[in-house]
């Protein structure tokens with residue numbers, strides 16, 4: 840018995856507020872950005888540090904993680920990582936996929952590629 844799993848793909852600016860666009864980048868994480876769960880509207884504030892500290896570890900169960908991995912593309916010409924979590928309100932499994940760019944003399948830049956969101960529990 841396998842239960843069907845719906846995972847939707849969201850453009851960064853559909854679910855995250857405050858991302859920056861520039862001449863040669865899109866959807867760049869500023870000091871802080873607010874993510875809104877598309878299933879239940881729960882908001883989570885992410886800081887630049889959250890992306891800096893992301894290390895590819897996942898809080899999702901293995902089976903779910905593999906499904907998300909299959910849906911995560913290899914981004915061209917970029918180092919990439921992701922942040923996995925369950926929405927604290929509706930439990931929707933969520934993956935924020937982003938690329939990592941050297942930022943000159945100061946730091947790194949993180950550009951959001953997409954957000955994958957599974958089903959929440961309150962449907």
Ligand SMILES: [Zn+2]
Nearest residue numbers: 876879926929
């Ligand atoms: Zn939610």
